[in-house]
Amino acid sequence: MFALQSRVACALRFALKRRSTLLCAWFCCLGLLLFLASVPLSLSIQIQFGWGVVALLLVLRLTGAARRWRLFFLLLCCQLTLRYVYWRTTSTLGYNGPFDLLAAVLLYLAELYGIVVALLGIFVNVAPVRREPVPLPADRSQWPTVDILIPSYNEPLDMLDITLRAALNIRYPRDRFHVYLLDDGGTVQKRAQADPLKAAEAWSRHRALQELTARLGARYLTRERNEHAKAGNINAALAHVSSDLVAILDADHVPTVDFLEKTTGFFLADEKMFLVQTPHFFINPDPVEKNLQMFGQMPSESEMFYSVIQPGLDFWNAAFFCGSAAILRRRCLDEVGGIQGNSITEDAETALELHARGYHSAFLGIPLISGLQPETFTAFVVQRVRWAQGMIQIFLLKNPLLQPGLKIWQRLCYFSSSFFWFFGYARMVFLLAPLAYLLFGLQIYNASFTEVLAYGFPHVVGVMLMSDLLFGEVRWAFISELYELMQAFFALPGILQVLRNPRAPTFNVTPKGEQLDTDFISRLAGPFYLVYLLVLIGVGFAAWRFFAYPLHRDITLVTLGWNLFNLLLLNAAMGALFERRQRRQFPRMPVDLDARLTVDAPGECCACRVDDLSMHGALVLGSLATPLTSGARGRISIFDTVSQEWLELSVLVRSSRPAEKGGLAIGVQFINETQEQISRIALLMYGDSRRWQSYREERKQRIGFMRSFGLLILLGGRYAFAHYRSIAQQAARYAFDLLLYYSLPWRRALGRFWRKCCRWVLDEQDVSRDSVKS
Template sequence: MRKIISSMVPVAWLLSLLGLGIAVAQPVGTNSQVLIAATLVAGMLVLWMSGPRSNERRLLLMALALAAIGRYAYWRTVSTLPDSSDLANFIPGVALYAVEMFAMVILLLSLFVVLKPKSRPARATMAGPASDAALPTVDVFVPTYNESAELLTVTLAAAISMDYPADKLTVYLLDDGGTDEKRLSADPVVAHEANLRQRMLTKLCDELGAVYLAREKNVSAKAGNLNAALPRTSGDLIAVFDADHAPVRDFLRKTVHHFAEDAKLFLVQTPHFFLNPDPIEKNLGLFKRMPSENEMFYGVVQRGLDSWGAAYFCGSAAVLRRTALETVGGFSGTSITEDCETALTLHGRGWRSRYVDQPLIAGLQPETFGSFIGQRSRWCQGMLQIMLLKNPLFVRGLTMAQRICYLSSGLFWLFPFMRLTFMVAPLLFIFFDLRIYQASLQEFLAYTCTYMLANVMLQNYLYGDVRWPWISELYEYVQSIYLIRAIAAVIRNPRSPIFAVTAKGALIEQDRLSTLARPYLMFFCVLLVATLWCAARWYLEPTSRDLLLALGGWNVLNLVVAGLALGVVTERAERRRNQRLSISRKGALNIGETAIDVVVEDVSSSGVRIRPLGLETAKLPKAASIGTLTLDGSRQAGLAVVVRRRIPDARGICLGLEFMALAPSQMRTVADLMYADASALSSFRESRRKSVGVVGGSLNVIRWSIESSVRALGHAARRPEPATPITAANDAGTAGNAPSSIDSPPRDAISAA
């Protein structure tokens, strides 16, 4: 009965939308529309401000917003299209209309996905002989291609240190950089590097207690790497971590119990959490102030997918059931996003998934704008490959709700067409007097402005804690210019894209303009000229003032987003090699015969900051003092450290300590220090989840846009030589393809194969 009711929900949703459409599609005059719009917006405000948010209030606010949006869609359809006899206006006018209607379809699909987000309480299995005996065996897969030993050491040490019975946990390093194909390559340089890498990583695994595996040939990228390990391992469950995704100590305790509760469960996915900012956050200086960009997906969308039984595999930070994978021949590799494709296949076979919304891993994001674009190109192409080669509408076994969810996730990646159309559309009238949008100023205010206001209010209500106003527009715009070519390559040949790694861990010696900045500078200048030309036309053409005012305002909004994007492509220096995590852990610093009680306040894989307790400043150890740091409650040995500096702050004096020549086995102690307590990750995530409201967020964006424009144009005027990142460690999960350039997206990601 529950399954029948669940399958009826999408139908009821569609019927409700149809009824709402009939209600709003009633012709009224402009004055009446103003009254209707004001009533709808006022109703949204009342719901917004009237107490705690319930599911009922959420649904009612969504209905009011959809009524306002529906009024706009009806008016846009029947009143604003150019006459078909005037092809110069009609063709671009219909194109803009089609893009707008498609954007509304995407909006409706996304609203369905987040109609009732599910919150699963995080709980852990109890430790003890009786409960441990019933636990399943777990194989941990850490796929790698050319990541550094330093990066892999941290991830492997954290995985091995997870709280789980030792006889039921095996950690495997799946190295696609040391395959037989590479070690026996005709190229002596490739062969030498592959053999050296294999020896080095084999020794690393032996010292840490992991198992090194390499396959014969580099085929099918990450999916092929994972599949090659399946017949060589035997665990009941498989945990997958990218090479830069270190798990917290209780990762398995908080995930594996779900499989005992549901025999048809194939996946438990947890969010990806990052210790470093992406290029947008870093270059705009917003990392610790604004919710992370992926928070919207992991904080709301994935929870919504979970409520419809459609939470999907995200490539890492997940546990999967081996028997489920074996029923479909392992991980799917038709597309370059094997994670979502695998989940789609298994959902179609009747297997189920769950999403646990608690950060249980800490990873790295691409630092440079070029590597960011390369990563998003791969995601975009992979999701579109799934839409073209394994369209969820035609996959047997999916529920209607699952089809809608997968359709929403795939069609989202067509946003570059929508975003660039909306950026270019007002220019057609401003520069060429093409009247592709037939409306008076009064109608524009009554319908269009109401639609935009209702949409912004709805987005802020649903996602305000995880996404600030206009930030989605910024992320979409900065990706769109390069993703258009990536999309075209997939449409031309769906099988042409190849898996390319995403560069991680880059260090940039000085502030500079990205080598990809030119189109953003050019388009900003075009929008700025358009704004000035629109103002001149408004003064010189009194009969066109209404339309010029409306489209000029639209163009100014685009100019603000484009100005903000200039701040994104003006890259700030990044000299920190290892990212730090704020924690609070008691311990002791032993120097000679002196033991100093301390609190560890932050930590990285290379050192810690500690705060001495109850010690006078004069008695603090001097720089270059060597000692041992031990941790309260730790089962691991102490760490050899050297005092590097004193750090005064409002609470006193802290000490910066650097780890001294740690052996791989000692990295387990560092992993215990960094990842013993998952609450450190949750606390950092919650500290960034702050809603700023529509007005406050809009004012912030305007200010940041002005500052970013000035900074970028200053760099462009000086025309500095581009700085070269001095090191890079590429992201995990790649196999069989060379890494992309650290400062440019993979060529195959943005052009035809």
């Protein structure tokens, strides 16, 4: 153990020296590039230089040399950007009137924001670290003790049941870890509240969770009052636990069996290690993926952070705590008073405090948990606005650039992580800026088309190529724009709230495990309609301006192109705002497991493979020639790759159809499971980290800019139509209801007239009969 710690100490000293060297090299190169950016060139020479560098970048990218010449490639991108910034600052900010100046400054600041974020992104990701687990000693008595804390507020019991079972299934000496459920929905304050219905609900939850933990073998903790949200819940639990390490899991984050085996070794190797963070891996689509039906076909939106940015931060000893799927050293938490609570992103704030005290963190890029993303766009916005507000709280209340104790590279990394969340401002400015010229004729960008061609377009292409090199496998260019646009409408008001009062935001729990029975339009679609209408009007004004001002046609065409791009983004956003049904509470995941299926009637048995699996059922590919009857009973034996044992379950056939490659695709539902079998199913479903890693890698793929742009157009055209059709149907129903409402007096008058006519006819008939009789 001492030899291992000595090797780690040597590695840390080498890393510190390498960081210092790279930091010096970065500042030297940046100074040189700033000097070169200010060298005056004629417009024709600048066009040749800018597009010559773009051509070189394209050659490096297309030949695959960009990865080998990574730093050189990034420096070329920086040169194009810095030259653009110098020209933009010195040549385009003229005074044309107060409103023109205001719009021009807002656009300039938005561009400056994007450029700072791009430069910081290059710095952060200059040398990402890819770690492997540190092995634990053979003597298990030397393994650290761990308390696994699972904070809960209002999550369904079924969700908590699975997470607790999986936590208790972890492959670690049973006497060296304990599992705690921290119930914030059944606190004494909740049970004693004045509203009798809410109090009864809290009592019911309190008793149900006590019974659940007792049945499974976990421990139940609650507290007196709901103070400081999740941070307060964890800190209250720390008073009742005493292990060396603390593992924190969200209620929907189901751990794999090797969660502790792969993470705790870092703490034995490095006494100053305070955090080991692992990725948040999700097995269900986020609302954009679900509504655009792209889940599994493109990288998850979170992959850029967990596959690129966190490894980049890890090189600079700045990988931070993400609230779950992490292990922390208890001694370090006690030193700073537990989880911090000055901001609503208590996780990053805690990491900032401990990094400032000289402690180390590590990011292990192996998915060791599987979680759930928000199912609706409303829940998605609640989560992202909380992140944005919390990181800007850190930016304002604990400015990383001024925080004592941080190394200069850590200051830049934390500044990058918090400053990024101002994207809501920049994205809204980029959306509305073309309209300032097209609708009102404001001069917000004092440049000719030739100057834009010389400076602007090379800079844009350079930024796109830089982003493709750093993030191309995990974040597609125009899909990234779509995600940021959809969040910006709501992030910007949240940002303004924090700027007015940094302590105003409160912690909002993200809804998870929601089920949607019908398709519907998100209730947050209203702002998108307004901006969509304005952008459409801008297209019409562009056509008018093209003919009315022939001398400005070049600028009109450039602005129109910008506006049309925004229209394409908004069109795709309309598709993502049409919420699709979500009936499954537990998602199914693709697997490839050996199995044997026996059906009672017609009494057949065959070897088969499990193609996908959930906690309640599976899809089995078998060689049976005769379709099975729905409702038939049988048994299935599935080989568990984690325990290396066969799991036998009773099943009910729900569906049977011919498979694409022959045989039958049989949907089965598990029935009559014992408590032990349910735990085994949870182990089978969630226990194997290799499955999550394989699935994660399969989703990583790089596509070109043209394919990404074509995909944006396709998604907007295909899925926005359902949104528009729903609007038309609702409008037709509303119009029909209005027609019925306003026509009610006329219909009543017609009814009275019709009844009078009927009575008159009947009276005439009676008179005729009487006359005939007489």
